[in-house]
Amino acid sequence: MESKTDQHLFENFKSELKREKKVVFIWQISILISFIALWEIASKLYWIDPLLFSSPSKIVNLIITKFGDGSMITHVQVTLFETVLGFLIGTILGIIIASTLWSSTRFSKIMDPYLVIMNAMPKVALGPIIIVALGTGYLSIITMGAIISVIITTLVVYSAFNEVDPNYEKVLKSFGATRWQCFKEAVFPATFPAMISTLKVNVGLSWVGIIVGEFLVSKQGLGYLIIYGFQVFDFTLVMASLVLIAIFAAIMYKIVERIEGWLIKHTI
Amino acid sequence: MSFLTLDHVSHHYFSKSGYTKALDNISLSIKEGEFIALLGPSGCGKSTILSIIAGIMKQTAGKVLLQDKTISDSDLAIGYMLQQDYLFPWKTIIDNVMLGPKICKTNSVKTKEKAMDLLDEVGLCDVADAYPSSLSGGMRQRVALVRTLINDPKVLLLDEPFSALDYQTKLKLEDLVSQLLKTYYKTTILVTHDIGEAIAMSDRIYIMDANPGSIAKVFEVPLELRNETPFLVRRHPKYQLIFDKVWEELDKKAQEGGALK
Numbered sequence: 001m002e003s004k005t006d007q008h009l010f011e012n013f014k015s016e017l018k019r020e021k022k023v024v025f026i027w028q029i030s031i032l033i034s035f036i037a038l039w040e041i042a043s044k045l046y047w048i049d050p051l052l053f054s055s056p057s058k059i060v061n062l063i064i065t066k067f068g069d070g071s072m073i074t075h076v077q078v079t080l081f082e083t084v085l086g087f088l089i090g091t092i093l094g095i096i097i098a099s100t101l102w103s104s105t106r107f108s109k110i111m112d113p114y115l116v117i118m119n120a121m122p123k124v125a126l127g128p129i130i131i132v133a134l135g136t137g138y139l140s141i142i143t144m145g146a147i148i149s150v151i152i153t154t155l156v157v158y159s160a161f162n163e164v165d166p167n168y169e170k171v172l173k174s175f176g177a178t179r180w181q182c183f184k185e186a187v188f189p190a191t192f193p194a195m196i197s198t199l200k201v202n203v204g205l206s207w208v209g210i211i212v213g214e215f216l217v218s219k220q221g222l223g224y225l226i227i228y229g230f231q232v233f234d235f236t237l238v239m240a241s242l243v244l245i246a247i248f249a250a251i252m253y254k255i256v257e258r259i260e261g262w263l264i265k266h267t268i
Numbered sequence: 269m270s271f272l273t274l275d276h277v278s279h280h281y282f283s284k285s286g287y288t289k290a291l292d293n294i295s296l297s298i299k300e301g302e303f304i305a306l307l308g309p310s311g312c313g314k315s316t317i318l319s320i321i322a323g324i325m326k327q328t329a330g331k332v333l334l335q336d337k338t339i340s341d342s343d344l345a346i347g348y349m350l351q352q353d354y355l356f357p358w359k360t361i362i363d364n365v366m367l368g369p370k371i372c373k374t375n376s377v378k379t380k381e382k383a384m385d386l387l388d389e390v391g392l393c394d395v396a397d398a399y400p401s402s403l404s405g406g407m408r409q410r411v412a413l414v415r416t417l418i419n420d421p422k423v424l425l426l427d428e429p430f431s432a433l434d435y436q437t438k439l440k441l442e443d444l445v446s447q448l449l450k451t452y453y454k455t456t457i458l459v460t461h462d463i464g465e466a467i468a469m470s471d472r473i474y475i476m477d478a479n480p481g482s483i484a485k486v487f488e489v490p491l492e493l494r495n496e497t498p499f500l501v502r503r504h505p506k507y508q509l510i511f512d513k514v515w516e517e518l519d520k521k522a523q524e525g526g527a528l529k
Contacts, residue, residue, distance in 0.1 A: 167354050174322045174348035175371040175419065185367065191357050 029031065041184035049098040058262070062240045073242075079210060079221040080248060082138060086145020087206035095195060100181065101163045118156025119155060123148045125210045131217055141213035141221075148209035149202040156201075161187050196260045203256050207249050270297035270333075272321070272423055276354055277330035278480075279316055290316045291327070292480035300422075302359065305450065305513070307463065309522070310379045313481025313494065314459040316336035318425040321457070322348045345372075347421030353412040353429045355400040360412055361387070362396040368419040379418065387413045390444060406437035413445060417452070424456040430465065442469060442498040463514050467507060468498035475517050485517050 036056045042048045043055035051057075101108040127144060134140040170185040171175075171247035177185065214223025222241045229237030279291040290313040298304055306314045319325040321332060323339045323346065334342040345368075346349045355364045365383045387393045402410055402529040409429060416424065429445075430438040446469050449456055455471050460466050471494050477484040487510065493501045501507055 042351065114284075165354075167350055167352070168318075170350065171348070171354050171415075172344065172367070172371060173324045174425075175368045176323070177371045181371055185354065185371070189356070192358070254484060 024198055028186070029223060051233075052235055054079045054239045058236045059243060062236050066240070072149060075221055075241075076244060076248070077227055078138075078218075079214065079223065079245075081251070082145060082213070083206050083210045084142050086142045087149065087202055089142065090146040090149035090206060091153055091195075091199060091202050094150045094198070095157050097150070097154045098157035098161060099183070099188075101158050103179070103185065108158070115151065115155060123151075123209070127212060127216050129211075137218040137252045140216075141210055144213035145209035149205040150204070153198050153202060156198050157195055158202065159255075160191040163192045173199045193264060196263055199256050199260060200253065203249070203253050205247070207252075213246070271300040271335060272457075273331075274297045274317070274321075275331040277317075277320065277327045277332060279313070279320060279325070279420075280328045282312060289480035291320075292482045294330070294481070294483060296474060296483065298455055298457070300455050301453045303446075303458065304472045304474065305458045305460060305466035305468045306474050306476055306511065306525045307391075307460060307518070308476030308481075308484075309478050309518075312397050312476040314476060315427055316481065318348065318427050318457065318459055321423065322346050322425055324348075329358070338372070344423070345419040345421040347416035347424045349412055349416045349426045351393070352432050353400070353405075353408040354484045355408055355411055355415075357400050360397050360452035361392065364411060365415045365418055367415060372419060374419075383414065383418055386417055387411075387480040391416055391449070397438065402452065404437075408440060409433060409437075409441060410444070413448070417448070422455060424454045425506055426456060426458045428460050429458075431460070431462070438465075439499055445469075446498050463511055463518070464502060465498075467493065467510055467514070468501040475514065477521060484521065485519075487514060509527065 039053075040056050043050045050070055063072065073213050101111060109233060124144070126147065130147070131140045159204050164187050168190065169182045172185055208219075211223040211226070214221040215227050218224045222245050225241040226238050229235060229241065270392065274294050274296050277291060278289065278296045281290050286389060291305075294317065296304075306317065308314055316325070320327045321339065332339050333345075334344055334376060354359075356367070359367070362380075365387065366375065366462055369379045369383075375482065384396065387396055390413065390486060392407060392410055392414070395403060395407070400411070403411065409432075412429070416419075427446075430441055433441065444464065458466065458470055466517050471489055473487040474483050475485040475487070476482065490506050491508065492508060493504055495509075
């Protein structure tokens with residue numbers, strides 16, 4: 001009898017949970033729909049200038065035709081390729097630099113002011129110099145994507161290295177471990193969660209770097225389409241590119257989130 | 269003949285604003301197979317002594333000799349067990365235990381067998397592939413003990429290894445550790461602030477003084493108590509006698525300290 005009421009209470013709790021989830025979802029969807037509807041109506045009735053602010057129907061049409069004739073696919077591919085590469089290089093390089101800083105306390109002391117300056121500096125301002133140095137190809141753009149996340153990754157990972165409980169090292173040192181062994185066995189694996197959490201931040205940063213890079217030089221990519229649309233006053237194209245960037249950035253974020261969950265489950 | 273000797277060892281901690289003397293002129297000698305306890309208030313440098321013997325820190329003055337060789341020259345392994353288990357959460361139990369052999373590059377099928385045997389001895393061979401997070405505090409501390417023993421250390425340093433455990437677990441583990449160390453004839457230094465534990469487990473008790481850390485008094489534990497298991501020592505009629513003596517000594521110290529303040 002008692003277990004029956006327990007079960008009943010549990011069922012109640014579950015349906016309550018489901019209901020709450022549904023309500024939240026309905027609100028989310030209605031905000032999206034009303035935003036799009038309002039935009040469409042405002043544009044149709046000339047409350048806003050359709051030339052400047054376009055309209056959802058035009059954007060969708062444009063995306064469909066551009067994907068249909070294949071011209072959009074190359075732009076998307078180029079931007080995604082650059083972003084993923086910039087993201088990977090920035091993250092991995094940051095972790096490597098942090099490791100070298102950890103390997104020598106003196107080196108890290110020497111580097112400290114330079115790191116502070118480089119971190120404070122707006123990296124996109126380096127854009128023109130990178131282009132002059134590396135040319136106007138993919139290389140500059142990928143560098144932009146990487147450089148924007150590398151310093152912050154270095155700083156975050158390095159400080160995480162230093163926050164590892166020294167007693168783990170004490171255990172290893174009592175076995176006679178060298179500094180490298182301490183790093184490999186304790187410091188690096190203990191910092192893994194911190195490294196993974198920088199991934200999420202870096203996804204966002206890499207998009208910034210790549211889009212700015214494309215603004216500056218490229219002949220292809222979503223950033224290029226935005227600038228091009230702006231120059232020829234085709235704001236439907238600008239908006240369509242923005243929509244695509246939003247979609248792909250969200251997808252990439254979700255993928256990284258999945259990888260993060262998987263890595264944490266299998267390493268900690 | 270002395271197995272481990274501390275000869276007028278002093279240690280200073282330096283910082284920008286000055287220095288503190290953590291250890292002052294510590295001399296003691298331990299025979300092979302002996303179990304001694306360092307007992308004293310917190311901050312009396314007990315853990316510093318262990319770190320120096322383990323070779324993690326270098327003393328600022330004096331000599332530490334293991335079989336007439338300095339610690340850095342000796343190739344005898346030293347086992348160090350900390351207050352908390354410090355098992356690596358990302359490694360399985362067996363990988364945690366195998367850490368010592370891995371560091372010393374003596375990793376082999378044989379050492380792995382030995383690890384399993386030791387785990388079996390502490391009743392944990394069925395969790396070898398589990399992760400530390402799924403074990404209780406007592407089990408984790410037993411794993412830490414096995415990890416300490418795997419390299420076959422001649423000297424074992426125990427830094428309040430039972431203080432983070434609940435009372436029952438602690439008593440059981442004391443018995444287990446005591447029996448294991450006797451079987452393998454290990455020389456052991458136990459750091460503790462628990463008078464009962466010191467009496468129950470050790471052959472000799474060094475009472476320490478704080479600021480700077482120094483040895484205030486030495487108590488020999490009566491022979492009748494040495495061969496009993498720690499649990500039974502606590503019921504022995506002589507236990508209370510020596511407990512009172514140690515208590516008196518510590519109390520005197522505490523009052524002196526109070527008067528100084």
